Amino acid sequence: MKTYMPNKFIVEREADRCIQCQVCVNQCSFDAHYYDADDDEVRSLKENCVGCHRCVLFCPTKALNIRQTPLEYRENYNWRSEVIEDIIKQAETGGMLLTGMGNDKGQRVYWDHLVLNASQVTNPSIDPLREPMELTTYLGRKPDCVEVDPTCVLGTELAPQIKLDIPVMFSAMSYGAVSLNVQESLARAATEMGTMWNTGEGGLHPSLYKYGNNTIVQIASGRFGVHSEYMHAGRVVEIKIGQGAKPGIGGHLPGEKVSAEVSTTRMIPQGSDALSPAPQHDIYSIEDLSQLIYALKEATNYTKPISVKIAAVHNAAAIGSGMVRAGADIIVLDGLRGATGAAPKVIRDNVGIPIEMALGALDTRLRQEGIRNLASIVVAGGIRSSGDVAKAVALGADAVYIGTAALVALGCTVCQQCHTGKCAWGICTSDLALTKRINPEIGARRLVNLLRGWSLEIKDLLGGMGVNALESLRGNRLHLRAIGLSDTELDILGVRMVGD
Amino acid sequence: MIENKENSVAKIDAEGVLYKELNAQLREIASSDTEKVELHNVCGQRYIGSDLSKPLDIEIFGTPGNDLGAFMNGSRIFVHGNAQDCCGNTMNEGEIVIHGHGGDIMGLSARGGKIFVRDDVGYRAGIHMKEYQEKKPVLVIGGAAQDFVGEYMAGGVLVMLGLNHEEGQSYKAKYIGTGMHAGVIYLRGSVEDYQLGREVGVAELDENDHQVLERLVGEFSAHFDYQAGAILEQKFIKLFPRFLRPYGRLYAY
Numbered sequence: 001m002k003t004y005m006p007n008k009f010i011v012e013r014e015a016d017r018c019i020q021c022q023v024c025v026n027q028c029s030f031d032a033h034y035y036d037a038d039d040d041e042v043r044s045l046k047e048n049c050v051g052c053h054r055c056v057l058f059c060p061t062k063a064l065n066i067r068q069t070p071l072e073y074r075e076n077y078n079w080r081s082e083v084i085e086d087i088i089k090q091a092e093t094g095g096m097l098l099t100g101m102g103n104d105k106g107q108r109v110y111w112d113h114l115v116l117n118a119s120q121v122t123n124p125s126i127d128p129l130r131e132p133m134e135l136t137t138y139l140g141r142k143p144d145c146v147e148v149d150p151t152c153v154l155g156t157e158l159a160p161q162i163k164l165d166i167p168v169m170f171s172a173m174s175y176g177a178v179s180l181n182v183q184e185s186l187a188r189a190a191t192e193m194g195t196m197w198n199t200g201e202g203g204l205h206p207s208l209y210k211y212g213n214n215t216i217v218q219i220a221s222g223r224f225g226v227h228s229e230y231m232h233a234g235r236v237v238e239i240k241i242g243q244g245a246k247p248g249i250g251g252h253l254p255g256e257k258v259s260a261e262v263s264t265t266r267m268i269p270q271g272s273d274a275l276s277p278a279p280q281h282d283i284y285s286i287e288d289l290s291q292l293i294y295a296l297k298e299a300t301n302y303t304k305p306i307s308v309k310i311a312a313v314h315n316a317a318a319i320g321s322g323m324v325r326a327g328a329d330i331i332v333l334d335g336l337r338g339a340t341g342a343a344p345k346v347i348r349d350n351v352g353i354p355i356e357m358a359l360g361a362l363d364t365r366l367r368q369e370g371i372r373n374l375a376s377i378v379v380a381g382g383i384r385s386s387g388d389v390a391k392a393v394a395l396g397a398d399a400v401y402i403g404t405a406a407l408v409a410l411g412c413t414v415c416q417q418c419h420t421g422k423c424a425w426g427i428c429t430s431d432l433a434l435t436k437r438i439n440p441e442i443g444a445r446r447l448v449n450l451l452r453g454w455s456l457e458i459k460d461l462l463g464g465m466g467v468n469a470l471e472s473l474r475g476n477r478l479h480l481r482a483i484g485l486s487d488t489e490l491d492i493l494g495v496r497m498v499g500d
Numbered sequence: 501m502i503e504n505k506e507n508s509v510a511k512i513d514a515e516g517v518l519y520k521e522l523n524a525q526l527r528e529i530a531s532s533d534t535e536k537v538e539l540h541n542v543c544g545q546r547y548i549g550s551d552l553s554k555p556l557d558i559e560i561f562g563t564p565g566n567d568l569g570a571f572m573n574g575s576r577i578f579v580h581g582n583a584q585d586c587c588g589n590t591m592n593e594g595e596i597v598i599h600g601h602g603g604d605i606m607g608l609s610a611r612g613g614k615i616f617v618r619d620d621v622g623y624r625a626g627i628h629m630k631e632y633q634e635k636k637p638v639l640v641i642g643g644a645a646q647d648f649v650g651e652y653m654a655g656g657v658l659v660m661l662g663l664n665h666e667e668g669q670s671y672k673a674k675y676i677g678t679g680m681h682a683g684v685i686y687l688r689g690s691v692e693d694y695q696l697g698r699e700v701g702v703a704e705l706d707e708n709d710h711q712v713l714e715r716l717v718g719e720f721s722a723h724f725d726y727q728a729g730a731i732l733e734q735k736f737i738k739l740f741p742r743f744l745r746p747y748g749r750l751y752a753y
Contacts, residue, residue: 095752223609223628227592228551228573252747267611267632268654273681273745277652281605281627282567282586291546291566295589298523298547299571344751 003088006081009051010067011044017063018042024055024064029422029434052415054424086345097346100418100428102245102339102382102404105349109337110356110489111388115498117479119466126468128459134469135455137167137399139236140305141329142373159329160305162235164399165194166455167470168389170447171334171380171403172218172240172309174200176253176262176274177341177418178407179435180207182427185410185443187211192444193451198401201225201240201276202253203265209233216307219296221250222276224266228299236330237296238307239289241280244338244381247311247352250276251342257421257430290326297327305329305376312336312358312381313351317365324366324375332401333358335381339404341428342419355381356395360493363396363475372396372475386457395493396475409450410443510534515541519565523547530554539564542581549575555594566603569596572613585622588615591637597723601643610637610656617641618724619664624648629683631655640720650677650685650739651697658685659716661731665689676700677739681746685739686713688731701742709738 011032020042024033032048033055035041049066056064073081086097119125126133140161147155170186177200184207186197191214198216199208203225208215217234219226231237242248253266253274263270283289293306307330308323310316320331335355340348359379366372379392380401392400408414411425418428426437462470465479473479481498482490490497510529514522522545529537530552539548542562547570549558555574563581570589577596585603588596591610598615604622607615612635620643627648629637637656641649643664650658662671671691678697685700686709696702705713713736714728721728 089752093752096750098751223590223611223630226571226590226609227611228571231571252750254748255745263632267635268630269632269682272654273747275652275654275679275681275747277628281624282589282608291586295547295550295567295570295586298520299551301527301551 003092005085005088006072007046007049007069009046009049010069011046011049012065012067013042013044014063014065017061019061019063021060023058023060027054027058027424029054029424029429029431030417030420050415050417052413052417052424096344098342098419099345099348099416100340100342100420101414101416102337103349104416107336107354109382110354110485110493111382111384111391113483113485114356114391114480114493114495115483116387116390116394116461116465117481118464123466125466126463128456128463131463131468133459133462134471135166135458137164137470138162139164139330139376139378139398141375144373160303162196162305163194164196166451166458167195167393167397167399168383168451168454169195169216169378169399169401170197170406171338171401172198172200172216172238172243173341173403173407174202174218175205175265176202176257176430178428179426179430179438180205180261181435181438181440181443182407182410183208184440185438185447186406187214188440188444189447189451190214192448193455195451196236198238199234201251202262202274203267204230204233205261205265218309220276221278221280222274224268224274224276227267231296231300234304236305236307237300238309238330238332239280239292239296239328240309241283241289242309242311242313242334243340244311244334244336244352244355245340246343246347247313248278249344249347250278252276259430259432262430286322286326289323289328293327307332307378309334309380311338311351312353312355314353316353316358317361320362320377321365321369321371324371328375330376330378331362332378332380333362334401335379337382338380340418355379356391357489357492359392359395359397360495364494367475386454386461389454390458390461390473391480393470393473394476394479395495396477398474405450406447409446410438508534508536510537512537512539513541514539514543514545514562517545519545519547523550526556526558527552530556544584549577549594569594572596582619583617588613588639591615593635599724602641604646606641606645607637607639610639611635612637614638614719615640616720616723617643619643621645621649624651626650626653626656626658626685628652628654629656629658631683638716640716642720642724642726644671645673647673648675648678649673650683650700651675651679653677653680653683653685653741655683657683657712657716659687659713659720660685661688661717661720663688663726663731671695677741679746680739680741681744682741684709687737687739688734690735690737696739699742699746700739703738703740705736705738 138161141159190197201220212233215234216236220240308328309332312335336352376398423429426434536557544565546565549569568587572594579598582600588607591613594613601619602617602621606625623646625645640659677700
């Protein structure tokens with residue numbers, strides 16, 4: 001039986017501009033362009049185009065243009081083309097739909113319903129260009145009180161703390177999901193900007209050990225590449241329970257992506273499937289989580305904060321409270337819009353809750369229970385700009401993780417083809433011909449630029465609010481007001497309506 | 501408390517000592533010349549043998565707690581008593597010998613090293629054991645394991661001997677080797693088809709299997725005073741992963 005699958009994109013080639021140079025043929029990893037030797041002409045196969053725009057960027061004569069195909073079915077709000085095509089794909093294959101990046105559906109983005117305050121008349125705003133502004137953030141467990149003796153010596157023993165110059169860290173992206181050049185770009189940028197990058201669960205490549213001081217090493221259910229040297233290499237050890245893009249499920253890195261190099265960091269044979277089980281099999285309860293947290297504290301001799309990352313789900317606040325009591329020094333919540341290298345589409349688009357609500361609820365809960373100081377809160381999943389960062393901090397976050405935003409800085413156009421392993425930008429692939437497209441030096445510079453820009457913007461926002469330290473904004477929800485939200489939403493966020 | 505250090509053997513009376521303190525003492529010992537330590541009156545202290553700067557021989561009298569030898573990298577632990585859950589969690593190298601029973605998820609995610617258990621173990625023993633280059637974890641269970649033994653196995657060798665079965669009794673575990681995609685299980689005696697995971701096949705042992713088995717049963721017998729020959733007299737079966745990609749056909753593209 002034949003089924004109809006309309007093209008997603010139209011590839012336009014301006015004949016009078018195209019010089020048959022084949023740059024587009026070489027750049028496209030999805031075979032949307034080809035050279036016809038018989039006719040000595042470069043042609044396109046629009047059915048293969050994923051809309052990543054790599055060819056448009058590289059075409060030396062600007063002969064190419066990619067446009068979205070207009071909807072070809074009869075218009076129907078319920079039975080949109082995506083819905084119809086998903087059913088066709090499944091009818092043909094009998095499989096689960098796989099996708100990449102974060103949820104692209106229209107669930108409410110609460111950041112867009114929140115606005116920040118500024119000082120007018122009754123208190124002065126501060127000019128960050130001429131006055132010192134403080135973004136320094138310390139992650140880790142804080143004591144209930146500190147004792148200082150008369151000679152100003154701290155008498156209280158502090159738990160290990162991580163100093164961040166900017167409260168924006170790079171999310172966990174494992175080697176195997178992204179290329180080594182991407183990881184090196186992240187590691188270099190984190191080192192230069194005084195923040196952290198995260199190995200993900202694929203181990204740490206030997207060439208990146210030198211960035212250990214700015215590295216968070218992750219331990220997930222597959223325990224890939226986890227050994228003594230690895231745990232000692234990073235500043236923070238992070239237990240990954242869940243991920244915003246795929247709460248509650250494990251991961252399958254197919255054998256063909258386990259190259260010789262990936263095999264050395266994951267410490268599994270080349271070409272073997274890396275299957276991460278859905279749960280960590282030593283964690284079936286808060287008590288078990290506590291056991292692993294302290295196993296890692298013992299294994300690192302109490303020198304490193306232990307972070308625990310969960311996907312933001314319905315009872316995230318209560319679970320978070322349990323995590324703090326289990327001994328986590330840092331709690332990471334990854335929201336509904338968190339991205340991934342590959343996840344079943346049904347999970348990515350339907351499971352989990354928006355990070356803003358999870359954050360509001362968790363911060364409130366920990367304050368009510370008087371344990372907010374015992375752990376730092378880091379949020380991830382859809383942080384797009386410095387405005388989002390500032391709002392997250394005002395809602396109670398100590399720092400944020402960015403994943404997609406960092407990849408966009410490296411060239412990603414969010415075409416959602418990560419799961420194919422063919423990323424034309426050389427980001428989410430292990431194809432050596434493609435991974436060369438990221439130069440770690442240039443990549444690091446672009447990431448540094450992004451963080452520098454955000455840091456200037458956050459300082460501007462702070463100055464406008466009349467505060468000179470991020471600490472003064474942290475959890476200070478009076479600096480936020482909401483637009484167009486219901487009473488229940490306002491209540492959970494702990495934010496008042498605009499004008500109120 | 502370290503009682504004496506004659507002949508480079510340290511002794512610690514662990515009675516009433518919390519695990520944090522006990523492990524701190526072990527770390528201190530590991531940083532000295534001492535190569536062997538005896539822990540007496542151990543009662544539930546966790547994480548023994550984790551993160552030592554150099555491999556030690558640790559003799560434990562009593563019942564060590566969960567995560568015995570977690571992330572261990574070369575030490576040898578001898579338990580005169582029973583071990584609890586998560587023993588050998590993500591072990592990289594070393595040896596754990598248990599003169600008694602073991603708890604659940606014995607050898608979880610181990611990448612290397614050897615674990616010998618004289619008697620029975622709990623659920624999900626050997627789950628997600630791996631192997632890498634010359635590293636190949638070994639788990640030998642003298643008695644029987646509970647359900648999901650060898651689950652998700654991605655490498656290594658798991659041997660189950662059923663030595664404490666009474667006449668006519670056999671293994672009760674179900675879902676044996678479910679999700680297994682590498683490694684091998686040798687089982688003394690036999691099991692019914694319904695006890696096996698879907699991903700597991702049954703085969704006769706070949707010459708190479710016999711060599712591996714003889715070596716491991718030999719080591720097991722030496723630890724626990726068994727006659728290896730007598731153990732090996734009974735027929736073994738070999739369980740192997742039928743698919744290297746058990747979950748290859750899940751996705752639409």
